[in-house]
Amino acid sequence: MKYRCVECGNGMKSLFVQYSPGNIRLMKCENCKAVGDEYIECEIMGWQIVVIDLILHKPKAYRHLLYNVLDPQALNLQGLLWKCSFGFLLLDAYRSLLICRSKEEWSLSTSIDSFIWTCQKILLDVFLGNLMFFSTFVLAMRIFLGTWFGSLSSYKDILLAILISSYFKLCLLAMMVWEFPSSAVYIIDLYVFSSNTVALKVISKSPTSRCVLTCFSAHLMKFFITQSWS
Secondary structure, eight states: OOEEOTTTOOEESOSEEEEETTEEEEOBOTTTOSBSOGGGGOSSSHHHHHHHHHHTTOHHHHHIIIIIISOTTTSOHHHHHHHHHHHHHHHHHHHHHHHHHHHSOOOTTOOHHHHHHHHHHHHIIIIIHHHHHHHHHHHHIIIIIOOOOOSHHHHHHHHHHHHHTTGGGGGGGGGGTSOOOTHHHHHHHHHHHHHHHHHHHHHHOOOHHHHHHHHHHHHHHHHHHHHTTO
16 A cells, blocks of 8 residues: 555555546545545645644644655655755754753853864764664664564654654754743753654554653653763
């Protein structure tokens, strides 16, 4: 099955039948009898509705994005993974910079030693922190979900789901323009954690409680690692 019903997650061969340009009929799911993907009907305002539903953590929005929009057969999945990974690490580096700036006053007279130490800490936060995050995530999946990556494709699917569901890190860019309290960084982290949980539930079809434990373990390990040398 190429697509998924956004309501129940059941596989579907097609989401709509096109009779003529602009004239389509949405297919219904054989399992739940609901329209397979209602977002297809919203051509102009569709992306705004999807974004709002993603922010509201609606599983059907995640199914639409992860299954019905990101088609591995039509997209260059390898290239998309590299781009998402680069953006993820870049936003993480900026997050670390914001935390460093909140703990010490930066100015033009900042010493070279202090600047080098800050750069080293950011690199450690980004690379070692995320290495422990994904390592703990894989181990937690084995413990709580009883799942191991059986193939390279399943590994890529889960990795892509985690990267894309971390989209709320983009809110860090707003802190370049407006001033926010340092606690805003941790609020964004909590939202990313909850979004990762929904994405994992959609991909793995596992109980919510087990997905929460899996993501919580990974995020907690990353937090401890990045705070250990603060």
